Amino acid sequence: xxxxxxxxxxxxxxxxxxxxxxxxxxxxxxxxxxxxxxxxxxxxxxxxxxxxxxxxxxxxxxxxxxxxxxxxxxxxxxxxxxxxxxxxxxxxxxxxxxxxxxxxxxxxxxxxxxxxxxxxxxxxxxxxxxxxxxxxxxxxxxxxxxxxxxxxxxxxxxxxxxxxxxxxxxxxxxxxxxxxxxxxxxxxxxxxxxxxxxxxxxxxxxxxxxxxxxxxxxxxxxxxxxxxxxxxxxxxxxxxxxxxxxxxxxxxxxxxxxxxxxxxxxxxxxxxxxxxxxxxxxxxxxxxxxxxxxxxxxxxxxxxxxxxxxxxxxxxxxxxxxxx
Amino acid sequence: xxxxxxxxxxxxxxxxxxxxxxxxxxxxxxxxxxxxxxxxxxxxxxxxxxxxxxxxxxxxxxxxxxxxxxxxxxxxxxxxxxxxxxxxxxxxxxxxxxxxxxxxxxxxxxxxxxxxxxxxxxxxxxxxxxxxxxxxxxxxxxxxxxxxxxxxxxxxxxxxxxxxxxxxxxxxxxxxxxxxxxxxxxxxxxxxxxxxxxxxxxxxxxxxxxxxxxxxxxxxxxxxxxxxxxxxxxxxxxxxxxxxxxxxxxxxxxxxxxxxxxxxxxxxxxxxxxxxxxxxxxxxxxxxxxxxxxxxxxxxxxxxxxxxxxxxxxxxxxxxxxxx
Numbered sequence: 337x338x339x340x341x342x343x344x345x346x347x348x349x350x351x352x353x354x355x356x357x358x359x360x361x362x363x364x365x366x367x368x369x370x371x372x373x374x375x376x377x378x379x380x381x382x383x384x385x386x387x388x389x390x391x392x393x394x395x396x397x398x399x400x401x402x403x404x405x406x407x408x409x410x411x412x413x414x415x416x417x418x419x420x421x422x423x424x425x426x427x428x429x430x431x432x433x434x435x436x437x438x439x440x441x442x443x444x445x446x447x448x449x450x451x452x453x454x455x456x457x458x459x460x461x462x463x464x465x466x467x468x469x470x471x472x473x474x475x476x477x478x479x480x481x482x483x484x485x486x487x488x489x490x491x492x493x494x495x496x497x498x499x500x501x502x503x504x505x506x507x508x509x510x511x512x513x514x515x516x517x518x519x520x521x522x523x524x525x526x527x528x529x530x531x532x533x534x535x536x537x538x539x540x541x542x543x544x545x546x547x548x549x550x551x552x553x554x555x556x557x558x559x560x561x562x563x564x565x566x567x568x569x570x571x572x573x574x575x576x577x578x579x580x581x582x583x584x585x586x587x588x589x590x591x592x593x594x595x596x597x598x599x600x601x602x603x604x605x606x607x608x609x610x611x612x613x614x615x616x617x618x619x620x621x622x623x624x625x626x627x628x629x630x631x632x633x634x635x636x637x638x639x640x641x642x643x644x645x646x647x648x649x650x651x652x653x654x655x656x657x658x659x660x
Numbered sequence: 661x662x663x664x665x666x667x668x669x670x671x672x673x674x675x676x677x678x679x680x681x682x683x684x685x686x687x688x689x690x691x692x693x694x695x696x697x698x699x700x701x702x703x704x705x706x707x708x709x710x711x712x713x714x715x716x717x718x719x720x721x722x723x724x725x726x727x728x729x730x731x732x733x734x735x736x737x738x739x740x741x742x743x744x745x746x747x748x749x750x751x752x753x754x755x756x757x758x759x760x761x762x763x764x765x766x767x768x769x770x771x772x773x774x775x776x777x778x779x780x781x782x783x784x785x786x787x788x789x790x791x792x793x794x795x796x797x798x799x800x801x802x803x804x805x806x807x808x809x810x811x812x813x814x815x816x817x818x819x820x821x822x823x824x825x826x827x828x829x830x831x832x833x834x835x836x837x838x839x840x841x842x843x844x845x846x847x848x849x850x851x852x853x854x855x856x857x858x859x860x861x862x863x864x865x866x867x868x869x870x871x872x873x874x875x876x877x878x879x880x881x882x883x884x885x886x887x888x889x890x891x892x893x894x895x896x897x898x899x900x901x902x903x904x905x906x907x908x909x910x911x912x913x914x915x916x917x918x919x920x921x922x923x924x925x926x927x928x929x930x931x932x933x934x935x936x937x938x939x940x941x942x943x944x945x946x947x948x949x950x951x952x953x954x955x956x957x958x959x960x961x962x963x964x965x966x967x968x969x970x971x972x973x974x975x976x977x978x979x980x981x982x983x984x
Contacts, residue, residue: 366812424778428771447752450774451812454748457778458801458808461785465801470794477782477789484782488690488775 343650344383346643347390350403351383354390354412361459362452372440372452385418385516386411388544388651392523392537394644395636406467406526413467413476414519416460421483423453428487429574471525475518486510494575495598501582505546512552513545536635540648543632547655550625553578554618554659557609569609573599579624584617591615622659629656667974668707670967671714674727675707678714678736685783686776696764696776709742709840710735712868712975716847716861718968719960730791730850737791737800738843740784745807747777752811753898795849799842810834818899819922825906829870836876837869860959864972867956871979874949877902878942878983881933893933897923903948908941915939946983953980 344351363370393407425431426439427449433439441449457480464476489507493499509517520541524534556571557580571578575598585591588611599605612618629652639645668675679701687694717731749755750763751773757763765773781804788800813831817823833841844865848858880895881904895902899922909915912935923929936942953976963969 366816368816369812424774428774446770447815450748450752451808451815455808455812457781458805461801462805465794465798468794470789470792470797473794473797474789477785481782481786484775484779488693488779491771491775492690492692 343647343654344387344391346394346647347387347403350390350408350411351387354386354408354415355383357412358415362455366455368444368448369452369455372444372448375437375440375443383415384548384651385414385519388516388541388648389414389519389523391644391648391651392520392540393527395639395642395648396523396527396529396533399642404526406469407523409463409467410472410519410522410526413460413463414515416456416463417476417479417483418515420453420456420460421487423449423456425487427453428491467526469525472522475522475525479515479518482510482514486514490576493577495595496575496577497585497592497595499577499582501579504577504579504582508546508549509542512549513542516545516548517541533638536638540632540635543628543635544652544655547625547628547632547652550579550621550628551655551658554580554621554625557612557618558659569605572608572612573605579621580612580617582617583620584612584615587615587617588612622656625659626656629653667971667978668711668715670718670971671711671727674714674732674735675711678710678732678739679707681736682739686779690779692768692772693776693779696768696772699761699764699767707739708872708975709738709843712840712865712972713738713843713847715968715972715975716844716864717851719963719966719972720847720851720853720857723966728850730793731847733787733791734796734843734846734850737784737787738839740780740787741800741803741807742839744777744780744784745811747773747780749811751777752815791850793849796846799846799849803839803842806834806838810838814900817901819919820899820901821909821916821919823901823906825903828901828903828906832870832873833866836873837866840869840872841865857962860962864956864959867952867959868976868979871949871952871956871976874903874945874952875979875982878904878945878949881936881942882983893929896932896936897929903945904936904941906941907944908936908939911939911941912936946980949983950980953977 359370359373362373389407389411390403393403393411397403422434423440426434427441427446430441431439432442439449440452460476461480464473467473486507486509489510493503493507517538518541521534521538523529524537529537553571556578557569559568572581575595577595581591581595585595591608591611594604594608594611597604599608632652633649636645636648683694683697683701686697713731713735714727717727717735721727746758747764750758751765751770754765755763756766763773764776784800785804788797791797810831810833813834817827817831841862842865845858845862847853848861853861877895880902881893883892896905899919901919905915905919909919915932915935918928918932918935921928923932956976957973960969960972
């Protein structure tokens with residue numbers, strides 16, 4: 337299995353520089369935030385979002401042309417927005433673990449987690465404004481709006497058995513795909529790529545983001561606590577109904593009953609998990625993720641062959657491989 | 661004493677419309693946020709920030725010209741950013757009261773307060789991007805950055821007797837004056853006013869903001885709980901060293917001793933308050949606020965006479981009158 341590090345080889349140095357820049361930025365004047373940033377960056381996030389930005393920037397440039405400072409800044413902005421939103425999500429969800437390590441709120445308290453999130457959002461907005469490109473400002477401000485919307489929707493749709501697959505995909509777009517889609521599109525805008533290619537970048541990012549989220553939601557059922565760094569079936573327990581549950585409910589009406597009473601009777605959770613495992617829920621979710629991954633690859637067709645393009649194609653494979 | 665309502669008479673209808681728009685915006689799709697918004701808007705905030713934007717917009721327009729939709733949107737953005745920052749500040753400070761009513765976090769929990777703040781920031785960013793003016797985007801993104809910086813600085817300078825008046829004014833700029841200064845400047849930009857007038861608007865807003873903050877900080881010592889809606893001397897208790905304390909420390913070295921030990925011995929707080937009351941701390945703070953108010957009025961000199969200009973002049977008076 338390809339490791340994500342070798343996958344990102346064409347932009348490995350760029351990513352290392354990006355992490356260093358963000359640490360400096362956050363830590364420069366605030367020791368406690370520095371500790372939070374260290375905590376965050378040592379936790380081994382995969383930097384998928386900035387990697388996609390950097391790989392697209394490289395794939396669309398002429399061979400041998402360096403990634404521009406504005407593309408690098410855009411990559412930093414995506415990672416800042418992503419982490420700001422994680423900080424706040426973890427406070428809101430009172431989460432203690434993420435990616436196998438304790439959360440910032442658990443380690444440093446809500447105060448630091450909220451402030452670190454606000455600081456990152458604010459700094460990202462400022463960097464964004466100073467990219468001096470109104471179209472890019474609009475694309476990323478849309479993302480920030482979508483993230484807030486997704487955070488709120490998730491809270492209000494807990495244990496809602498009326499949730500449709502369409503609702504789920506919309507929520508997943510807000511939560512995950514919007515950032516990847518719009519920042520991919522922004523690469524095209526900054527590179528002054530033709531409009532159709534720029535739109536392909538958007539669709540590529542959207543499809544990658546949805547595949548990524550569906551795979552994450554499958555792993556919540558199939559992974560053990562150790563591999564995932566958070567309790568398995570956490571989504572189901574908290575009433576966050578994802579693709580495997582929605583598909584399973586179509587086959588197993590009793591699953592609806594259990595979910596409608598919010599899994600409150602003894603044995604409900606175990607029974608719900610068994611019903612899901614005996615349904616096509618996981619298999620159909622996997623097929624859906626594969627569809628999105630394939631459609632993402634198609635959107636790269638207009639790009640000339642390059643190491644960066646190859647890495648983007650392999651990234652979609654890698655996302656699916658997490659399932660096996 | 662002029663009431664703040666009659667003061668804002670030239671833009672009273674505009675402000676009522678603004679509050680209605682914000683309620684609709686926040687509440688349209690999220691019932692719980694709607695409750696939070698209602699709670700916020702019934703709490704009788706004075707809408708000083710959007711009032712200043714609307715009054716400046718009117719004062720700089722030719723007589724009889726209506727305020728433009730973009731100026732109205734800018735006014736909404738200032739109120740959204742202000743309230744988003746209050747929501748998060750109150751969570752961070754675990755505040756239970758503000759302006760005489762319970763806070764959103766106290767009433768609805770941290771989850772809703774954080775989400776409502778994120779939602780308002782996000783919506784403000786999006787409105788901002790769609791004003792289609794890169795200079796205005798930069799001015800307001802600077803504000804968002806300053807607010808986050810102010811929030812963090814305040815936490816890290818608790819009970820720090822080395823804090824200078826300059827540090828205090830910088831912190832007050834971040835916390836309060838930056839929003840008024842930069843949104844005032846943005847009025848000039850949107851109105852395509854001459855550069856020197858636009859800079860006067862910035863300086864007007866900065867001076868008003870600093871006067872406002874200093875008066876607030878004085879009131880924390882001179883007001884009773886009832887008038888202020890939060891416990892008196894709350895700043896001193898929490899280690900937030902403001903103008904009256906900083907001036908008093910110059911005269912009363914023992915005050916430093918008390919503050920350095922964070923007022924932890926029995927009777928420390930009462931003794932500290934007595935020392936401040938027997939110093940020139942309050943009087944010198946008042947003189948400083950008066951200086952800023954006077955300098956704000958000077959910055960309006962280039963504007964032709966109008967009801968709106970008169971209201972802005974009276975606003976600076978009104979800020980000081982809160983002290984008597």
